[in-house]
Amino acid sequence: MTAQIIDGKAFAAEVREKVAGHVSRLKQEHGITPGLAVVLVGEDPASQVYVRNKGKQTIEVGMSSFEHKLPAETSQEELLELLDRLNADPQIHGILVQLPLPSHVDEELVINRIDPDKDVDGFHISNVGRLATGQKSMVPCTPLGCLMMLRDQRGSLSGLDAVVIGRSNIVGKPMAQLLLGDSCTVTIAHSRTRGLPEVVRRADVVVAAVGRPGFVRGEWIKPGATVIDVGINRIEAPEKGTNDDGSVKTRLVGDVDFDGAVQVAGAITPVPGGVGPMTIACLLANTVTACCRANGLDEPEGLTA
Numbered sequence: 001m002t003a004q005i006i007d008g009k010a011f012a013a014e015v016r017e018k019v020a021g022h023v024s025r026l027k028q029e030h031g032i033t034p035g036l037a038v039v040l041v042g043e044d045p046a047s048q049v050y051v052r053n054k055g056k057q058t059i060e061v062g063m064s065s066f067e068h069k070l071p072a073e074t075s076q077e078e079l080l081e082l083l084d085r086l087n088a089d090p091q092i093h094g095i096l097v098q099l100p101l102p103s104h105v106d107e108e109l110v111i112n113r114i115d116p117d118k119d120v121d122g123f124h125i126s127n128v129g130r131l132a133t134g135q136k137s138m139v140p141c142t143p144l145g146c147l148m149m150l151r152d153q154r155g156s157l158s159g160l161d162a163v164v165i166g167r168s169n170i171v172g173k174p175m176a177q178l179l180l181g182d183s184c185t186v187t188i189a190h191s192r193t194r195g196l197p198e199v200v201r202r203a204d205v206v207v208a209a210v211g212r213p214g215f216v217r218g219e220w221i222k223p224g225a226t227v228i229d230v231g232i233n234r235i236e237a238p239e240k241g242t243n244d245d246g247s248v249k250t251r252l253v254g255d256v257d258f259d260g261a262v263q264v265a266g267a268i269t270p271v272p273g274g275v276g277p278m279t280i281a282c283l284l285a286n287t288v289t290a291c292c293r294a295n296g297l298d299e300p301e302g303l304t305a
Helices: 008-030 045-060 076-088 107-111 125-132 141-154 172-181 196-201 276-294
Strands: 035-041 064-070 094-097 161-165 185-189 205-208 226-229 233-236 250-253
Touching: 008 045, 008 141, 008 276, 035 045, 035 076, 035 276, 045 064, 045 276, 064 076, 076 094, 076 107, 094 276, 125 172, 141 172, 141 205, 141 226, 141 276, 161 172, 161 196, 172 185, 172 205, 185 196
Parallel strands: 035 064, 035 094, 161 185, 161 205, 205 226
Antiparallel strands: 233 250
């Protein structure tokens, strides 16, 4: 048995196409253009790439993109004042502050300064509480993407046994809440869980978000289970040779031993090309959802939790 490979790139492209359709209807029927503001503080190279990709994809689906690139020495008060202006701007429906922030800035304070209804990252404490209590909330993008792929793969998730490996605020905890919302029986496990292989082996759905390369072994997987690998780990790849500076080249791997798991699972996401592409696609979806809610319109079908 060889698992079906869940193509995250193709799925993300479908999500972006749906977003573009909703954006077009909002423009034509209501004269509204969803707007996403992204705030970058400092010169972190990876963050610059992420922000550039987010802006590009925002424009491609027909939304308005507002980028605010601030120097690393920007004070916390200046950043908070900018967020206050963005909160008050009716053209902006989604606000994202690219993390990490410089060390002199309190990330929690900044995140919680964003209007929770514009918090398209889903990190505001109000959205965390709303999600945990089953209320309408903005949902973190990566778990939302995982849920979309699981629904597409399995249809109804009701009654399935799901194990989430990882307990972060960004992925593990909200992922568990979303699976509970779809009537799964959910176990949150982690690297210190006793008897972890046996816990994973009973699961119909495994979401691995522990941050350790190849941590989840193939023999842990229940035959036919759906495996969503959230991990993105860079490891040395001597077989690829060396860089110009003599360092060993690297490759990306997930938290799951893919070669082992693919022989057992019913379906599995690869790394790269699995969950990763869904994160920005769901950011765009969240912005459309926020726009619809702000204007008292029906939420976009197929793009919410």
